[in-house]
Amino acid sequence: MTISDPAGDDADVHAAIHEATYRALCRHGYHQTTIQQIADEFEKSKSLLYYHYEDKGELLTDFLRHLLDELAERLTVEGADPYDDLLILVDRLVPVPMDEEAVQFRRVLLEIRAAASHDERHRELVRRSDGLIRSAFADVIRRGAETGRFDPAVDPDEAAEFVHTALLGTMIRGVTLDDPETVARTRRTLERYVDRYLLVE
Protein backbone atom coordinates (compact mmCIF):
# COMPACT_ATOMS: atom_id res chain seq x y z
CA MET A 1 0.00 0.00 0.00
CA THR A 2 1.45 3.37 -1.04
CA ILE A 3 0.62 7.00 -0.53
CA SER A 4 -0.81 6.96 -4.07
CA ASP A 5 -3.52 4.54 -2.91
CA PRO A 6 -5.69 6.89 -0.87
CA ALA A 7 -8.58 4.43 -0.52
CA GLY A 8 -6.31 1.74 0.93
CA ASP A 9 -4.58 4.29 3.13
CA ASP A 10 -7.92 5.43 4.46
CA ALA A 11 -8.85 1.85 5.32
CA ASP A 12 -5.58 1.54 7.24
CA VAL A 13 -6.27 4.71 9.21
CA HIS A 14 -9.79 3.57 10.01
CA ALA A 15 -8.55 0.17 11.18
CA ALA A 16 -6.01 1.88 13.47
CA ILE A 17 -8.71 4.21 14.83
CA HIS A 18 -11.03 1.25 15.48
CA GLU A 19 -8.22 -0.52 17.36
CA ALA A 20 -7.58 2.59 19.47
CA THR A 21 -11.31 2.96 20.17
CA TYR A 22 -11.54 -0.68 21.25
CA ARG A 23 -8.59 -0.28 23.65
CA ALA A 24 -9.88 2.99 25.11
CA LEU A 25 -13.39 1.55 25.64
CA CYS A 26 -12.01 -1.61 27.33
CA ARG A 27 -9.83 0.54 29.58
CA HIS A 28 -12.28 3.31 30.55
CA GLY A 29 -15.79 2.01 29.83
CA TYR A 30 -18.35 3.60 27.53
CA HIS A 31 -19.34 6.57 29.67
CA GLN A 32 -15.85 7.57 30.77
CA THR A 33 -14.14 7.29 27.39
CA THR A 34 -13.41 10.67 25.81
CA ILE A 35 -12.19 11.35 22.28
CA GLN A 36 -8.90 12.47 23.93
CA GLN A 37 -8.50 9.01 25.51
CA ILE A 38 -9.07 7.39 22.12
CA ALA A 39 -6.44 9.75 20.66
CA ASP A 40 -4.09 8.66 23.49
CA GLU A 41 -4.41 5.04 22.32
CA PHE A 42 -3.90 6.04 18.69
CA GLU A 43 -0.38 5.48 17.43
CA LYS A 44 -0.58 7.75 14.43
CA SER A 45 -0.92 11.52 14.46
CA LYS A 46 -3.79 12.70 16.66
CA SER A 47 -4.73 15.37 14.12
CA LEU A 48 -5.51 12.51 11.72
CA LEU A 49 -8.11 11.27 14.18
CA TYR A 50 -9.69 14.69 14.54
CA TYR A 51 -9.55 15.06 10.75
CA HIS A 52 -11.66 11.93 10.31
CA TYR A 53 -14.21 12.42 13.09
CA GLU A 54 -15.94 15.49 14.40
CA ASP A 55 -16.85 14.17 17.82
CA LYS A 56 -17.01 11.08 20.02
CA GLY A 57 -20.57 10.29 18.87
CA GLU A 58 -19.57 10.13 15.21
CA LEU A 59 -16.48 8.04 15.99
CA LEU A 60 -18.46 5.56 18.12
CA THR A 61 -21.16 5.22 15.48
CA ASP A 62 -18.49 4.35 12.93
CA PHE A 63 -16.88 1.92 15.40
CA LEU A 64 -20.24 0.19 15.95
CA ARG A 65 -20.70 -0.14 12.18
CA HIS A 66 -17.29 -1.78 12.02
CA LEU A 67 -18.28 -4.18 14.85
CA LEU A 68 -21.41 -5.07 12.89
CA ASP A 69 -19.27 -6.06 9.86
CA GLU A 70 -17.05 -8.17 12.11
CA LEU A 71 -20.11 -9.78 13.69
CA ALA A 72 -21.46 -10.76 10.27
CA GLU A 73 -18.17 -12.58 9.58
CA ARG A 74 -18.15 -14.26 12.99
CA LEU A 75 -21.68 -15.55 12.41
CA THR A 76 -20.70 -17.44 9.25
CA VAL A 77 -20.69 -21.16 10.07
CA GLU A 78 -21.11 -23.85 7.47
CA GLY A 79 -20.05 -27.06 9.15
CA ALA A 80 -21.30 -30.58 8.50
CA ASP A 81 -23.52 -30.73 11.60
CA PRO A 82 -26.12 -28.03 12.42
CA TYR A 83 -25.95 -29.00 16.11
CA ASP A 84 -22.18 -28.38 16.20
CA ASP A 85 -22.69 -25.16 14.24
CA LEU A 86 -25.24 -23.94 16.77
CA LEU A 87 -22.81 -24.56 19.64
CA ILE A 88 -20.02 -22.85 17.67
CA LEU A 89 -22.23 -19.76 17.32
CA VAL A 90 -22.99 -19.80 21.08
CA ASP A 91 -19.28 -20.14 21.80
CA ARG A 92 -18.29 -17.28 19.50
CA LEU A 93 -20.82 -14.94 21.08
CA VAL A 94 -20.30 -15.94 24.73
CA PRO A 95 -17.05 -17.93 25.02
CA VAL A 96 -16.27 -20.02 28.10
CA PRO A 97 -13.84 -19.33 29.67
CA MET A 98 -13.73 -15.59 28.88
CA ASP A 99 -10.49 -13.68 29.36
CA GLU A 100 -10.47 -10.33 31.16
CA GLU A 101 -10.37 -8.34 27.93
CA ALA A 102 -13.37 -10.25 26.55
CA VAL A 103 -15.29 -9.55 29.78
CA GLN A 104 -14.36 -5.85 29.65
CA PHE A 105 -15.42 -5.56 26.03
CA ARG A 106 -18.79 -7.24 26.68
CA ARG A 107 -19.31 -4.81 29.56
CA VAL A 108 -18.82 -2.01 27.06
CA LEU A 109 -21.32 -3.63 24.67
CA LEU A 110 -23.84 -3.77 27.52
CA GLU A 111 -23.22 -0.11 28.36
CA ILE A 112 -23.73 0.78 24.69
CA ARG A 113 -26.96 -1.21 24.69
CA ALA A 114 -28.21 0.53 27.84
CA ALA A 115 -27.25 3.94 26.39
CA ALA A 116 -28.81 3.09 23.02
CA SER A 117 -32.25 3.65 24.53
CA HIS A 118 -31.42 7.38 24.47
CA ASP A 119 -29.76 7.39 21.03
CA GLU A 120 -31.65 6.44 17.88
CA ARG A 121 -28.49 5.90 15.74
CA HIS A 122 -26.97 3.44 18.19
CA ARG A 123 -30.35 1.79 18.78
CA GLU A 124 -30.64 1.10 15.06
CA LEU A 125 -27.18 -0.56 15.12
CA VAL A 126 -28.14 -2.67 18.18
CA ARG A 127 -31.33 -3.66 16.36
CA ARG A 128 -29.36 -4.74 13.28
CA SER A 129 -26.86 -6.65 15.40
CA ASP A 130 -29.73 -8.51 17.13
CA GLY A 131 -31.25 -9.23 13.72
CA LEU A 132 -27.99 -10.71 12.38
CA ILE A 133 -27.60 -12.98 15.43
CA ARG A 134 -31.21 -14.11 15.32
CA SER A 135 -31.12 -14.97 11.64
CA ALA A 136 -27.83 -16.89 12.02
CA PHE A 137 -29.44 -19.04 14.74
CA ALA A 138 -32.67 -19.41 12.75
CA ASP A 139 -30.70 -20.57 9.67
CA VAL A 140 -28.81 -23.22 11.59
CA ILE A 141 -31.95 -24.46 13.40
CA ARG A 142 -33.86 -24.55 10.09
CA ARG A 143 -31.00 -26.56 8.54
CA GLY A 144 -31.10 -28.90 11.54
CA ALA A 145 -34.87 -29.39 11.20
CA GLU A 146 -34.52 -30.14 7.46
CA THR A 147 -31.78 -32.74 8.01
CA GLY A 148 -33.66 -34.39 10.88
CA ARG A 149 -31.06 -33.38 13.45
CA PHE A 150 -33.50 -31.04 15.25
CA ASP A 151 -37.14 -31.58 16.14
CA PRO A 152 -39.09 -30.47 13.02
CA ALA A 153 -42.01 -29.36 15.26
CA VAL A 154 -39.89 -26.50 16.62
CA ASP A 155 -40.37 -23.14 14.91
CA PRO A 156 -36.83 -22.01 13.86
CA ASP A 157 -37.49 -18.27 14.28
CA GLU A 158 -39.07 -18.74 17.69
CA ALA A 159 -36.29 -21.03 18.94
CA ALA A 160 -33.66 -18.64 17.52
CA GLU A 161 -35.23 -15.73 19.36
CA PHE A 162 -35.26 -17.68 22.60
CA VAL A 163 -31.63 -18.84 22.27
CA HIS A 164 -30.57 -15.27 21.49
CA THR A 165 -32.51 -13.85 24.45
CA ALA A 166 -31.09 -16.47 26.83
CA LEU A 167 -27.59 -15.81 25.50
CA LEU A 168 -28.01 -12.07 26.05
CA GLY A 169 -29.19 -12.74 29.61
CA THR A 170 -26.20 -15.06 30.17
CA MET A 171 -23.74 -12.47 28.94
CA ILE A 172 -25.28 -9.72 31.01
CA ARG A 173 -25.39 -11.72 34.23
CA GLY A 174 -21.83 -12.87 33.87
CA VAL A 175 -20.14 -9.64 32.93
CA THR A 176 -21.99 -7.40 35.39
CA LEU A 177 -21.44 -9.72 38.33
CA ASP A 178 -17.83 -10.33 37.26
CA ASP A 179 -18.43 -14.00 37.91
CA PRO A 180 -17.04 -16.41 35.27
CA GLU A 181 -18.70 -19.35 37.06
CA THR A 182 -22.14 -17.79 36.45
CA VAL A 183 -21.38 -17.49 32.73
CA ALA A 184 -20.17 -21.10 32.58
CA ARG A 185 -23.16 -22.46 34.53
CA THR A 186 -25.77 -20.46 32.60
CA ARG A 187 -24.20 -21.45 29.30
CA ARG A 188 -24.38 -25.12 30.30
CA THR A 189 -28.08 -24.62 31.04
CA LEU A 190 -28.55 -23.11 27.60
CA GLU A 191 -26.77 -26.09 26.02
CA ARG A 192 -29.04 -28.45 27.96
CA TYR A 193 -32.04 -26.53 26.62
CA VAL A 194 -30.74 -27.06 23.08
CA ASP A 195 -30.15 -30.76 23.81
CA ARG A 196 -33.54 -31.41 25.36
CA TYR A 197 -35.75 -29.07 23.39
CA LEU A 198 -34.27 -29.02 19.91
CA LEU A 199 -32.21 -32.14 19.43
CA VAL A 200 -33.74 -35.36 18.13
CA GLU A 201 -32.07 -38.09 20.19
Add this chain to the structure above:
Amino acid sequence: MTISDPAGDDADVHAAIHEATYRALCRHGYHQTTIQQIADEFEKSKSLLYYHYEDKGELLTDFLRHLLDELAERLTVEGADPYDDLLILVDRLVPVPMDEEAVQFRRVLLEIRAAASHDERHRELVRRSDGLIRSAFADVIRRGAETGRFDPAVDPDEAAEFVHTALLGTMIRGVTLDDPETVARTRRTLERYVDRYLLVE
Protein backbone atom coordinates in the same frame (compact mmCIF):
# COMPACT_ATOMS: atom_id res chain seq x y z
CA MET B 1 -47.32 10.11 63.59
CA THR B 2 -46.00 12.95 65.76
CA ILE B 3 -42.71 14.75 66.18
CA SER B 4 -42.16 12.61 69.28
CA ASP B 5 -41.98 9.53 67.06
CA PRO B 6 -38.58 10.03 65.44
CA ALA B 7 -38.35 6.49 64.08
CA GLY B 8 -41.68 6.79 62.26
CA ASP B 9 -40.82 10.28 61.06
CA ASP B 10 -37.52 9.03 59.72
CA ALA B 11 -39.30 6.27 57.82
CA ASP B 12 -41.57 8.91 56.27
CA VAL B 13 -38.62 11.01 55.17
CA HIS B 14 -36.87 8.02 53.68
CA ALA B 15 -40.01 6.98 51.79
CA ALA B 16 -40.29 10.52 50.37
CA ILE B 17 -36.61 10.50 49.39
CA HIS B 18 -37.01 7.11 47.68
CA GLU B 19 -40.01 8.47 45.74
CA ALA B 20 -38.01 11.51 44.65
CA THR B 21 -35.06 9.31 43.64
CA TYR B 22 -37.36 7.07 41.59
CA ARG B 23 -38.87 10.07 39.77
CA ALA B 24 -35.48 11.68 39.09
CA LEU B 25 -34.00 8.41 37.78
CA CYS B 26 -36.98 7.78 35.46
CA ARG B 27 -36.74 11.34 34.16
CA HIS B 28 -32.96 11.68 33.69
CA GLY B 29 -31.51 8.14 33.61
CA TYR B 30 -28.88 6.74 35.94
CA HIS B 31 -25.84 8.56 34.58
CA GLN B 32 -27.42 11.99 34.20
CA THR B 33 -29.20 12.10 37.57
CA THR B 34 -27.50 14.40 40.07
CA ILE B 35 -28.29 14.74 43.77
CA GLN B 36 -29.61 18.24 42.90
CA GLN B 37 -32.14 16.70 40.50
CA ILE B 38 -33.28 14.33 43.22
CA ALA B 39 -33.60 17.31 45.56
CA ASP B 40 -35.70 19.04 42.88
CA GLU B 41 -38.17 16.13 42.93
CA PHE B 42 -38.23 16.14 46.75
CA GLU B 43 -41.25 17.94 48.20
CA LYS B 44 -39.83 18.45 51.69
CA SER B 45 -36.91 20.68 52.64
CA LYS B 46 -33.84 20.04 50.50
CA SER B 47 -31.58 20.43 53.55
CA LEU B 48 -33.33 17.36 54.99
CA LEU B 49 -32.10 15.35 51.98
CA TYR B 50 -28.52 16.57 52.36
CA TYR B 51 -28.81 15.91 56.12
CA HIS B 52 -29.59 12.24 55.45
CA TYR B 53 -27.14 11.52 52.60
CA GLU B 54 -23.62 12.67 51.99
CA ASP B 55 -23.54 12.07 48.26
CA LYS B 56 -25.36 10.55 45.30
CA GLY B 57 -23.57 7.20 45.78
CA GLU B 58 -24.80 6.79 49.35
CA LEU B 59 -28.33 7.83 48.38
CA LEU B 60 -28.47 5.40 45.45
CA THR B 61 -27.14 2.52 47.56
CA ASP B 62 -29.92 3.17 50.09
CA PHE B 63 -32.46 3.40 47.23
CA LEU B 64 -31.29 0.04 45.84
CA ARG B 65 -31.64 -1.55 49.31
CA HIS B 66 -35.19 -0.23 49.41
CA LEU B 67 -35.87 -1.72 45.95
CA LEU B 68 -34.57 -5.05 47.21
CA ASP B 69 -37.11 -5.01 50.07
CA GLU B 70 -39.88 -4.19 47.61
CA LEU B 71 -38.71 -6.97 45.30
CA ALA B 72 -38.86 -9.52 48.14
CA GLU B 73 -42.53 -8.55 48.68
CA ARG B 74 -43.32 -8.69 44.98
CA LEU B 75 -41.86 -12.21 44.77
CA THR B 76 -44.26 -13.59 47.38
CA VAL B 77 -46.81 -15.79 45.58
CA GLU B 78 -48.70 -18.57 47.29
CA GLY B 79 -51.55 -19.43 44.95
CA ALA B 80 -53.23 -22.78 44.44
CA ASP B 81 -51.43 -23.61 41.20
CA PRO B 82 -47.60 -23.48 40.83
CA TYR B 83 -47.97 -22.98 37.06
CA ASP B 84 -50.15 -19.89 37.59
CA ASP B 85 -47.74 -18.68 40.29
CA LEU B 86 -44.81 -18.99 37.90
CA LEU B 87 -46.61 -16.91 35.26
CA ILE B 88 -47.58 -14.35 37.95
CA LEU B 89 -43.89 -13.99 38.85
CA VAL B 90 -42.96 -13.54 35.18
CA ASP B 91 -45.69 -10.94 34.83
CA ARG B 92 -44.63 -8.99 37.90
CA LEU B 93 -41.02 -8.85 36.73
CA VAL B 94 -41.65 -8.14 33.04
CA PRO B 95 -45.28 -7.06 32.63
CA VAL B 96 -46.95 -7.04 29.20
CA PRO B 97 -47.98 -4.43 28.19
CA MET B 98 -45.51 -2.15 29.96
CA ASP B 99 -46.36 1.53 30.39
CA GLU B 100 -43.80 4.23 29.60
CA GLU B 101 -42.82 4.70 33.26
CA ALA B 102 -42.23 0.96 33.70
CA VAL B 103 -40.03 0.95 30.58
CA GLN B 104 -38.08 3.98 31.82
CA PHE B 105 -37.55 2.43 35.22
CA ARG B 106 -36.33 -0.87 33.75
CA ARG B 107 -33.93 1.13 31.57
CA VAL B 108 -32.56 2.62 34.80
CA LEU B 109 -32.23 -0.85 36.34
CA LEU B 110 -30.26 -1.96 33.29
CA GLU B 111 -27.99 1.10 33.55
CA ILE B 112 -27.43 0.31 37.24
CA ARG B 113 -26.58 -3.28 36.33
CA ALA B 114 -24.12 -2.16 33.65
CA ALA B 115 -22.54 0.34 36.06
CA ALA B 116 -22.45 -2.24 38.89
CA SER B 117 -19.48 -3.89 37.19
CA HIS B 118 -17.43 -0.89 38.35
CA ASP B 119 -18.99 -0.63 41.83
CA GLU B 120 -18.71 -3.46 44.35
CA ARG B 121 -21.52 -2.15 46.63
CA HIS B 122 -24.03 -2.02 43.80
CA ARG B 123 -22.78 -5.31 42.39
CA GLU B 124 -23.52 -6.98 45.71
CA LEU B 125 -27.09 -5.60 45.62
CA VAL B 126 -27.56 -6.81 42.02
CA ARG B 127 -26.26 -10.23 43.10
CA ARG B 128 -28.75 -10.37 45.99
CA SER B 129 -31.59 -9.26 43.74
CA ASP B 130 -30.71 -12.03 41.24
CA GLY B 131 -30.57 -14.52 44.12
CA LEU B 132 -34.05 -13.54 45.37
CA ILE B 133 -35.56 -13.88 41.90
CA ARG B 134 -33.87 -17.22 41.27
CA SER B 135 -34.97 -18.74 44.56
CA ALA B 136 -38.57 -17.53 44.05
CA PHE B 137 -38.66 -19.33 40.68
CA ALA B 138 -36.90 -22.40 42.11
CA ASP B 139 -39.47 -22.60 44.97
CA VAL B 140 -42.43 -22.47 42.64
CA ILE B 141 -40.90 -24.99 40.20
CA ARG B 142 -40.03 -27.32 43.11
CA ARG B 143 -43.62 -27.02 44.39
CA GLY B 144 -44.87 -27.82 40.88
CA ALA B 145 -42.63 -30.89 40.62
CA GLU B 146 -43.83 -32.14 44.04
CA THR B 147 -47.50 -31.74 43.12
CA GLY B 148 -47.03 -33.37 39.70
CA ARG B 149 -47.83 -30.14 37.83
CA PHE B 150 -44.27 -29.88 36.45
CA ASP B 151 -42.01 -32.55 35.03
CA PRO B 152 -40.21 -34.08 38.08
CA ALA B 153 -37.15 -34.81 35.91
CA VAL B 154 -36.45 -31.06 35.65
CA ASP B 155 -33.93 -29.68 38.14
CA PRO B 156 -35.72 -26.74 39.86
CA ASP B 157 -32.56 -24.65 40.40
CA GLU B 158 -31.39 -25.14 36.84
CA ALA B 159 -34.80 -24.35 35.35
CA ALA B 160 -35.11 -21.30 37.65
CA GLU B 161 -31.75 -20.02 36.52
CA PHE B 162 -32.72 -20.44 32.90
CA VAL B 163 -36.11 -18.71 33.30
CA HIS B 164 -34.42 -15.85 35.14
CA THR B 165 -31.72 -15.49 32.47
CA ALA B 166 -34.28 -15.56 29.66
CA LEU B 167 -36.39 -13.00 31.52
CA LEU B 168 -33.40 -10.71 31.94
CA GLY B 169 -32.65 -11.04 28.23
CA THR B 170 -36.30 -10.28 27.41
CA MET B 171 -36.33 -7.16 29.58
CA ILE B 172 -33.07 -5.92 28.16
CA ARG B 173 -34.01 -6.41 24.53
CA GLY B 174 -37.38 -4.75 24.99
CA VAL B 175 -36.34 -1.70 26.95
CA THR B 176 -33.20 -0.87 25.00
CA LEU B 177 -34.88 -1.22 21.62
CA ASP B 178 -37.95 0.67 22.90
CA ASP B 179 -40.05 -1.96 21.21
CA PRO B 180 -43.03 -3.26 23.24
CA GLU B 181 -43.74 -5.86 20.52
CA THR B 182 -40.31 -7.46 21.14
CA VAL B 183 -41.07 -7.75 24.86
CA ALA B 184 -44.49 -9.28 24.16
CA ARG B 185 -43.13 -11.74 21.57
CA THR B 186 -40.12 -12.82 23.65
CA ARG B 187 -42.30 -13.26 26.73
CA ARG B 188 -44.66 -15.49 24.75
CA THR B 189 -41.63 -17.58 23.74
CA LEU B 190 -40.65 -17.86 27.40
CA GLU B 191 -44.18 -18.98 28.29
CA ARG B 192 -44.03 -21.59 25.53
CA TYR B 193 -40.74 -22.84 26.99
CA VAL B 194 -42.44 -23.22 30.38
CA ASP B 195 -45.38 -25.01 28.75
CA ARG B 196 -43.30 -27.41 26.69
CA TYR B 197 -40.33 -27.98 28.96
CA LEU B 198 -41.76 -27.86 32.48
CA LEU B 199 -45.47 -28.54 32.30
CA VAL B 200 -46.81 -32.09 32.50
CA GLU B 201 -49.68 -32.15 30.00
